[in-house]
Each structure stands twice: as C-alpha cells, then as structure tokens.
Amino acid sequence: MHLGNYLALLTGSETALAEAFATIRDHHRDEPDIGYTCWLLGTWSQAHVQALAPSVARYQAQKSAEPERLMQTLFAGPRTGSLALMRDLQDVWLLANQVDLCWNVITQAAQALRDSELEALYRRCQPQTQRQIAWLLSRIKQAAPQALVVAA
Amino acid sequence: MQETRDSITDIWGARTPYRSEWPTRVDERVTETPDHWVQAACVLCSNGCGMDIGVKDGRIVGVRGRAVDAVNHGRLGPKGLHGWEANNSPDRLTQPLIRRDGTLTPASWDEAMDLIVQRSRAIIDQHTAGAIGFYTSGQLFHEEYYTLSLIGKGGLGTPHMDGNTRLCTATAAAALKESFGSDGQMGSYTDLDITDTILHVGHNIASQQTVLWMRILDRRAGPQPPRLVVIDPRDTFTAQAADVHLKPIVGTNVALLNGLLHLIIAAGAIDQEFIAAHTLGYEELRATVAPWTPERVAQVTGVPEADLRAAADILVSAKTLVSTILQGVYQSNQATAAAVQVNNIHLIRGLVVKPGCGILQMNGQPTAQNTRESGADGDMPGFRNWGNPDHIAELARLWNVDINIIPHWSPPTHAMQIFRYAEQGSIKMLWISATNPAVSMPDLPRIRQILGHPDLFVIVQDAFLTETTRLADVVLPAAIWGEKTGTMTNAGRTVHLSLKAVEPPGAAKADLDIFLDYARRMDFRDKDGAPLVKWHDAEGAFEAWKECSRGRPCDYTGLSYAKLTGDSGIMWPCNERYPEGTPHLYTDYHFATDPDYCESYGQDLDTGASLSASEYRALQPNGRAFIKAAEYLPPSEIPDDEYPLWLTTGRLVYHFHTRTKTGRSADLCAAAPDAFVQIHAEDAARLGIQAGDMVQVESRRGMAQAPARIGDIIPGTVFMPFHYGMWDSPDGRPRAANELTLDEWDPVSKQPHFKYSAVRVFKLADPPAGEDRAAAAQAAAPVAPDAPPNKKS
Numbered sequence: 051m052h053l054g055n056y057l058a059l060l061t062g063s064e065t066a067l068a069e070a071f072a073t074i075r076d077h078h079r080d081e082p083d084i085g086y087t088c089w090l091l092g093t094w095s096q097a098h099v100q101a102l103a104p105s106v107a108r109y110q111a112q113k114s115a116e117p118e119r120l121m122q123t124l125f126a127g128p129r130t131g132s133l134a135l136m137r138d139l140q141d142v143w144l145l146a147n148q149v150d151l152c153w154n155v156i157t158q159a160a161q162a163l164r165d166s167e168l169e170a171l172y173r174r175c176q177p178q179t180q181r182q183i184a185w186l187l188s189r190i191k192q193a194a195p196q197a198l199v200v201a202a
Numbered sequence: 203m204q205e206t207r208d209s210i211t212d213i214w215g216a217r218t219p220y221r222s223e224w225p226t227r228v229d230e231r232v233t234e235t236p237d238h239w240v241q242a243a244c245v246l247c248s249n250g251c252g253m254d255i256g257v258k259d260g261r262i263v264g265v266r267g268r269a270v271d272a273v274n275h276g277r278l279g280p281k282g283l284h285g286w287e288a289n290n291s292p293d294r295l296t297q298p299l300i301r302r303d304g305t306l307t308p309a310s311w312d313e314a315m316d317l318i319v320q321r322s323r324a325i326i327d328q329h330t331a332g333a334i335g336f337y338t339s340g341q342l343f344h345e346e347y348y349t350l351s352l353i354g355k356g357g358l359g360t361p362h363m364d365g366n367t368r369l370c371t372a373t374a375a376a377a378l379k380e381s382f383g384s385d386g387q388m389g390s391y392t393d394l395d396i397t398d399t400i401l402h403v404g405h406n407i408a409s410q411q412t413v414l415w416m417r418i419l420d421r422r423a424g425p426q427p428p429r430l431v432v433i434d435p436r437d438t439f440t441a442q443a444a445d446v447h448l449k450p451i452v453g454t455n456v457a458l459l460n461g462l463l464h465l466i467i468a469a470g471a472i473d474q475e476f477i478a479a480h481t482l483g484y485e486e487l488r489a490t491v492a493p494w495t496p497e498r499v500a501q502v503t504g505v506p507e508a509d510l511r512a513a514a515d516i517l518v519s520a521k522t523l524v525s526t527i528l529q530g531v532y533q534s535n536q537a538t539a540a541a542v543q544v545n546n547i548h549l550i551r552g553l554v555v556k557p558g559c560g561i562l563q564m565n566g567q568p569t570a571q572n573t574r575e576s577g578a579d580g581d582m583p584g585f586r587n588w589g590n591p592d593h594i595a596e597l598a599r600l601w602n603v604d605i606n607i608i609p610h611w612s613p614p615t616h617a618m619q620i621f622r623y624a625e626q627g628s629i630k631m632l633w634i635s636a637t638n639p640a641v642s643m644p645d646l647p648r649i650r651q652i653l654g655h656p657d658l659f660v661i662v663q664d665a666f667l668t669e670t671t672r673l674a675d676v677v678l679p680a681a682i683w684g685e686k687t688g689t690m691t692n693a694g695r696t697v698h699l700s701l702k703a704v705e706p707p708g709a710a711k712a713d714l715d716i717f718l719d720y721a722r723r724m725d726f727r728d729k730d731g732a733p734l735v736k737w738h739d740a741e742g743a744f745e746a747w748k749e750c751s752r753g754r755p756c757d758y759t760g761l762s763y764a765k766l767t768g769d770s771g772i773m774w775p776c777n778e779r780y781p782e783g784t785p786h787l788y789t790d791y792h793f794a795t796d797p798d799y800c801e802s803y804g805q806d807l808d809t810g811a812s813l814s815a816s817e818y819r820a821l822q823p824n825g826r827a828f829i830k831a832a833e834y835l836p837p838s839e840i841p842d843d844e845y846p847l848w849l850t851t852g853r854l855v856y857h858f859h860t861r862t863k864t865g866r867s868a869d870l871c872a873a874a875p876d877a878f879v880q881i882h883a884e885d886a887a888r889l890g891i892q893a894g895d896m897v898q899v900e901s902r903r904g905m906a907q908a909p910a911r912i913g914d915i916i917p918g919t920v921f922m923p924f925h926y927g928m929w930d931s932p933d934g935r936p937r938a939a940n941e942l943t944l945d946e947w948d949p950v951s952k953q954p955h956f957k958y959s960a961v962r963v964f965k966l967a968d969p970p971a972g973e974d975r976a977a978a979a980q981a982a983a984p985v986a987p988d989a990p991p992n993k994k995s
C-alpha cells in the first residue's frame with residue numbers, strides 16, 4: 051500500500067507551504083496586506099500538519115524528500131519588488147495546488163479504505179487549502195496588470 | 203448675531219418628544235439678517251440635514267434647518283450651524299499654484315491645466331494610464347464624482363481610482379454586498395421613530411450625527427421609549443445614555459458579536475421560517491458561534507458575562523430592532539466580518555425590511571454614498587459588478603466606448619494600494635481632490651514620504667492650503683458647498699439638491715468645472731469621435747447619471763432637479779415604480795443576490811479572496827440573503843512590553859475630518875481647540891500623568907504629543923481624536939493621531955485599521971499655566987517636531 055508515501059508527500063508539502071507563506075512575508079514586508087494574511091494562511095497549513103500526525107503514524111509514512119526539492123526550485127533567492135511579488139505568489143500557488151492534489155488523492159484512498167477519520171480530516175482541511183489558493187489567485191490577478199504592464 | 207440656541211454648549215437642544223411624529227424644530231444661526239435664503243443640505247457629516255443658506259450682499263451670513271426635510275425636520279447640529287464660516291475664511295485659495303524651484307507660486311488656470319495635461323500625456327505615452335491615480339473625497343457632489351468616474355474609467359482607462367471614503371465607509375458597502383448582494387442601505391431613519399430597540403455598534407452617534415441622535419433622544423423622551431444597547435470601549439455621549447453599555451477590548455468585535463449570536467440562538471429567539479425561506483448559511487453560523495459562550499466571550503473581550511447576557515436579553519425580546527454600525531467596527535480588526543455579524547443578528551431574528559427594523563451600515567462623510575454609487579471609488583458606477591462582463595458592456599454602451607477601455611480585469615485598486623504603487627514608482631501622477639491624506643491616512647511618516655517623492659507628480663484640488671498641498675506640484679483652488687450646485691445622498695439614501703448661493707472667491711472653480719476642463723483639454727472622445735463627456739453643467743451630469751442608474755438598486759430615474767427643489771430630500775430608488783422614492787429596500791424579501799444583478803460575487807471574510815462567477819452561481823442564491831459566519835481572529839499588533847497600551851482613535855462632536863473647514867470656525871475651534879490623549883485613571887497614575895500634562899505617545903511608526911485627559915475609557919487603552927494636523931498646531935508639535943496608526947487594512951473592505959495599535963505613553967512636562975503652555979511643551983519635546991518634508995523641485 052502506498053498511502054503512507056502520499057501522506058508523507060502531503061505533510062511535507064503542507065510544511066513547505068507554511069514555510070513558503072513565511073518566506074513571502076519576509077520578502078515583501080513593504081506590502082502591508084501581505085504580512086497578516088500570509089501569517090494566517092500559514093497557520094492553517096501548520097494546523098493541517100498537526101492534524102495529519104495520527105494518520106501519518108497509522109500508515110507509517112516516512113519523510114518525503116520531494117517537497118524540499120520543490121522548494122529549492124521554487125524560491126530561488128530573496129526577491130523584492132512588484133514583479134518579484136508576482137513570482138513569489140505564483141510559486142506559493144504551485145505549492146498550494148500540490149497540497150490540494152495530495153488531499154484529493156488521499157481522500158480517494160481513504161474512501162477505498164473506509165477510513166472515516168481521514169475522510170473527516172479531508173473535509174475539514176481541504177476547504178482551507180482551497181481558500182489559500184483562492185486568495186493567492188485573487189492577489190496575483192490584482193498585482194499582475196501593474197507589475198507586468200506599468201512598472202518599470 | 204442671532205441663533206436659536208448656543209449649540210456649542212447645548213449640542214442637541216431642547217427635547218421635542220416624539221408623539222406619533224417627530225416634531226419640527228427649526229434651528230438657525232445667522233451673523234446678519236439674510237436678504238434671501240437658498241436651498242441646500244449640510245455637508246459636514248453623512249446625515250445630510252436639509253438646510254437653507256442665508257445670503258446677504260453676496261456673502262453667506264448663516265444657515266437654518268429646513269422644516270420640510272424628512273431627515274432633520276428643521277434641526278441642525280453644531281457643525282452645521284457653524285461650519286459655513288469656512289466659506290468666508292480669508293485662508294481660502296483663490297488662484298492656482300505651481301511648484302517652481304521648490305516653492306508653490308501663483309499661476310493662471312491655463313498654466314496649471316496645461317501642465318497637468320502635458321504631464322498626463324507624457325506619462326500615458328511612456329507608462330500607460332495605469333501610471334495615473336485619483337484619490338477623491340467624501341465631500342464633493344454626485345455630479346462631480348460621476349464626471350470623474352467617466353474620465354478615469356472611460357477616458358483614461360485607469361483602474362486606480364478611489365476616495366477617502368475608503369477610510370470611512372468602505373466596510374459599510376462591503377458588509378451590504380456580502381449579506382445582501384449589493385450596496386444600498388436597507389432601512390430608513392423613520393424606523394427609529396417606531397422601533398422598540400436600538401443597537402449602536404462602534405457608533406458614537408451622539409457626536410457623529412448629532413441630529414439623528416436628537417431623533418433618538420426625542421423617542422427616548424416620548425411614550426414607549428426604545429431600549430438602547432451600545433457597544434463601545436469608551437464612555438462616549440452615546441454610551442452614557444445606554445441601557446446596557448458593552449465595553450469590549452479593542453479589536454474583539456467579532457468575538458463579542460458571536461457571543462450575542464450564541465445567546466440569541468440559545469434562547470431560541472430565531473425566526474426559523476424566515477431563515478429557511480430567505481437566507482443561506484445559517485447552519486455554518488450556528489456551528490461557528492456555538493463555542494462562544496459568555497464565559498469565553500468574557501475572556502477574550504473583557505465584557506462581563508452579566509453585561510453580555512443583559513444585552514442579549516434585550517435583543518432576544520426585541521420585536522423591532524434598528525442597528526447602526528460605524529467606525530468602531532469599520533476601522534477595527536475584522537471590519538467586514540464584524541459588520542456582517544450585525545446583519546446576521548437581524549437575519550436570524552427575521553428583523554429586516556419591516557417598518558421599525560433597519561440595519562444602518564452608516565457612512566462617515568457627507569457624500570461618501572455618492573462616491574460609492576458613481577464609481578469614483580473602488581466600485582463600478584451604479585453598483586455594477588466589475589466581475590460581470592454584462593455589467594461592463596452595459597456601461598460601455600452607455601458611455602459609447604470600447605468595453606476594453608473600462609478596467610474590469612481585477613477589482614478597482616483601493617486607496618491603500620494606490621499609495622503603495624506610488625511608493626514603488628509605478629503610479630507617477632496622483633490627483634487628489636477635496637481631501638487631506640497627509641493627516642487622514644494611517645502611518646503619516648510613510649504617506650509624507652510617498653507624496654513628497656520628487657518622481658510623483660501630485661495635484662491637489664482643495665479650498666485651502668493643507669498638510670497635503672505642502673507636498674503638491676500643482677494646487678487647484680476649488681469652490682465648495684454654497685458656491686456650486688449639485689446633489690448629495692445621505693447615509694439613509696436620501697438625495698438632496700444643494701444650490702449655489704454665492705460666487706466662489708477669486709479664481710476658485712467648482713470641482714465639476716475643473717474635471718470638465720481637464721476632459722476638454724485631454725480631448726477624450728467616445729467610439730464615434732464625439733466628446734466623451736457630453737455635459738457642461740451639474741444638471742447635465744445629473745441627467746446622464748440618471749441613465750447610468752436605470753434598473754440598478756440606486757435608481758435615480760424618477761428624480762430631477764425640479765423634483766428635488768422646494769420640498770424634502772427623496773430616498774432612492776425613485777423611478778416609475780416608486781415615483782416618490784421608498785423608505786425600505788427589498789420589501790418583497792428578494793435581496794439583490796441574483797447572479798446577474800448582484801454587485802459582488804462575494805469575498806472570503808478572512809482573506810478577501812474573491813469568489814468566481816461560477817462559484818457564486820453554484821450557491822443558487824435566488825434572492826436569498828447570505829448569513830456569513832466568521833471565526834474571531836486576534837489583531838496583528840497587540841500591546842507588549844515595549845508598547846504596552848492600546849491606542850484607539852476617533853472623532854469629536856465639534857470637528858469634521860481634518861478640520862480644514864471646521865477649524866475655520868472660531869466657535870468650533872474654541873470648543874475643541876487641540877488634540878488630547880485620553881487615558882484611564884489607573885494608567886495615568888502608574889505613569890505619573892495628571893490631567894493637562896503634556897504627554898508623548900509613541901508607536902512603531904511615529905509619535906505625537908498632546909495634553910492628557912483622564913477617564914471615560916477602559917484601562918489599558920488610550921484615545922486620540924484624528925482631526926488635528928499641523929496647519930494650525932499651536933506650537934508646531936506633531937499631534938496627528940495618524941502619526942501612530944497601523945499600515946494595514948481589512949482584507950475585504952480594504953479599510954485601514956485606525957482603531958487599534960500598540961503604543962507607549964509618557965509625560966513630557968507638568969502643565970504650564972496659560973500662555974506659557976505652548977512654549978513649555980516645545981521646550982519639553984525630546985525630538986524636533988517631524989514637520990512634513992518640503993517637496994523637492
């Protein structure tokens with residue numbers, strides 16, 4: 051059974067996502083709206099990691115190296131400025147979608163296993179992942195015209 | 203000098219108890235006997251009282267309330283009775299100014315406008331119109347906003363248009379959109395005449411809208427007085443009159459309101475039938491508020507359990523209920539989420555739409571409502587939905603422009619983001635009309651830096667030199683109320699016509715004429731090559747606006763200047779169906795939530811993320827109202843060892859905004875001459891501060907100094923009024939509350955969080971006697987006052 055591998059991929063990705071939110075807070079301190087929202091969204095991912103811990107233990111998930119590799123390719127060096135904000139948000143969006151997909155895969159397996167605990171966890175957490183993605187998309191759409199067309 | 207009362211000492215006047223109607227009482231104050239009267243309305247708060255301007259020999263000599271007007275039945279408050287003196291002030295700007303070699307120097311209109319046009323063209327050529335931003339006001343007339351809206355959205359095609367209404371009223375609009383699908387006040391002031399219960403949430407109505415407070419006082423003085431619940435951390439005039447006064451720690455509104463919702467549900471006082479037929483989302487609300495027991499609420503908000511229960515008992519037994527909401531909610535943590543919870547109280551109790559049941563999501567400034575309706579702020583004209591291509595196409599047809607000119611690819615840029623783009627240099631020209639961001643915006647040190655940057659071309663259109671004109675490249679002298687004609691809409695949807703009574707001073711021009719002149723010089727054209735702006739005066743603009751409003755919630759098509767002349771103001775919608783206007787919206791319980799009609803598809807209350815059209819459609823709202831739940835989230839900055847106190851800011855009864863007008867009335871100035879720092883006796887004792895001591899307040903952003911005032915506030919919190927800037931600071935000391943405030947805003951409404959920040963306070967000097975005070979305060983100041991930097995040439 052490979053559910054353990056996927057749970058590892060999910061917890062690793064959620065951890066990376068929490069870190070990514072912290073990273074953009076750090077890169078873009080001059081964007082007053084970024085800090086608090088990214089803090090809030092980061093706490094959701096942290097909570098997901100904690101909530102997943104019993105399932106991770108149950109299915110004996112090992113640590114996955116993949117999310118770390120992903121992080122390295124995504125956030126290459128500190129970036130500031132309007133275009134950099136776009137790029138950073140885009141990278142976080144990619145990570146958040148990875149998390150979302152993992153949740154979808156896992157809930158499929160959970161249903162096949164009749165693991166109602168894991169299913170309930172999905173129902174609680176995945177809507178928050180969706181909200182993270184929705185915010186990222188809204189913020190990217192807002193920033194794009196100015197960053198790509200007007201800014202020098 | 204003649205006056206019906208001294209409104210400085212007798213703010214609300216004698217009681218005229220309500221008995222089956224609110225009696226008329228005409229308030230008047232004139233310095234000389236007028237030779238004639240001219241119909242107008244007051245522009246010093248969102249109440250919009252009907253008033254006549256008294257004119258003698260071409261000068262304004264006084265005002266009186268209009269007895270026929272439904273809003274005030276003749277009454278006026280201190281600001282209305284005194285504020286007109288600003289028109290006659292010798293400080294008025296009478297000619298354009300252009301910055302040359304670092305100094306503002308007189309220029310002709312041609313020179314000033316040519317320069318603006320030349321800079322506009324150069325910027326557009328190089329960077330597109332996306333490098334131009336407009337920051338307007340809550341104090342112009344509707345015709346001016348609508349013209350500006352067309353110029354910006356249909357002429358230049360810039361998404362960067364907002365007003366200082368972002369600071370005062372954005373959350374009112376957002377909360378109405380979230381719950382009911384569109385902006386638009388549901389209730390009517392007349393609900394206050396018959397309701398049995400009134401709830402004021404973060405709204406010091408006694409100081410803010412003195413005349414509406416008179417209406418409440420008169421109800422309280424008549425038979426069957428309504429019960430009054432007030433939520434406010436300070437002992438305001440309003441709170442002092444309350445039956446129950448809840449004093450939450452600043453930033454905890456959602457926790458408190460969730461606690462009230464919890465108790466209402468626990469008492470079984472919900473209207474199941476109404477909820478099932480007309481709302482969506484009740485189950486989530488029930489689950490969200492379930493853990494908010496009085497005990498938990500007390501821990502988070504500091505409000506004793508017994509007080510919370512007493513307030514809930516009143517709400518549970520209310521047969522009718524009017525709630526009013528203002529800056530204590532709008533400018534605080536989780537602004538929209540909290541404002542929506544007040545809507546929810548009404549929705550779960552089924553207390554909406556019916557007479558005596560109203561939600562008044564209030565406005566701060568007099569014509570804030572018009573900024574919202576006309577699209578001169580971060581909205582689309584006529585409450586159209588930026589995310590709905592059909593709405594934009596309709597606008598394009600109306601304006602006869604290509605749909606792609608009108609920016610609708612993302613939400614219109616909000617004020618805070620406009621300033622951020624200016625800070626980053628991608629906005630290169632900022633046109634500020636009738637407002638003073640160098641005092642009214644949060645985190646003033648940053649705002650001064652942005653406006654003072656040599657690469658930003660700043661145009662300021664105002665009646666006076668202000669802290670903001672100091673940073674301008676071009677200053678345009680504007681005519682104000684009484685010197686021009688236009689309409690304005692109050693917080694209760696009542697439209698008034700305010701007529702020109704006198705000529706503006708010198709070469710000052712109506713804002714409308716300045717915008718029209720710009721459009722002409724820029725040669726904006728429609729699709730067929732005809733001039734884009736097709737009107738030449740206020741009435742022409744109003745007629746064009748009527749077409750824009752047709753079929754939208756704010757339908758003005760039944761109004762005209764003639765209809766608005768002579769009698770009372772009229773509440774929109776006013777059209778074929780409602781030829782005399784209407785007191786209540788949604789009388790068929792069909793809210794504005796249909797996907798094709800709504801102004802917004804809604805946002806996530808915690809993050810502000812927009813719902814897509816398809817997500818919204820999938821909810822199948824079908825005219826039902828949304829009950830949106832919110833979990834309490836703590837504020838981002840909370841007191842710590844370094845900055846151990848909360849600062850909250852607010853208004854005083856005698857002043858408006860940054861006192862550019864009210865500061866020119868000798869009586870209003872004398873009544874409230876200076877800023878102050880209000881502090882609880884316990885905190886004061888610990889810090890060795892006595893009443894009158896000059897104290898310094900510091901935050902992570904800046905510092906301000908003002909004399910201390912002890913009491914009428916909860917421990918751990920200090921208060922400063924936001925009105926006072928530098929232009930007439932008696933000793934050059936920095937005293938603007940916004941030197942201290944936070945650079946952050948509500949994720950949904952984008953309204954800044956003025957109501958809390960962490961500060962420290964210490965005493966500067968003992969209070970010197972009389973005249974020496976100013977000198978002593980200066981000597982005691984540890985650092986040089988942070989004067990606005992003079993703009994480099």
Ligand code: SF4
Nearest residue numbers: 244247250251279282
């Ligand atoms: S209540 Fe407002 S509108 Fe009425 S007189 Fe006072 S300031 Fe003017």
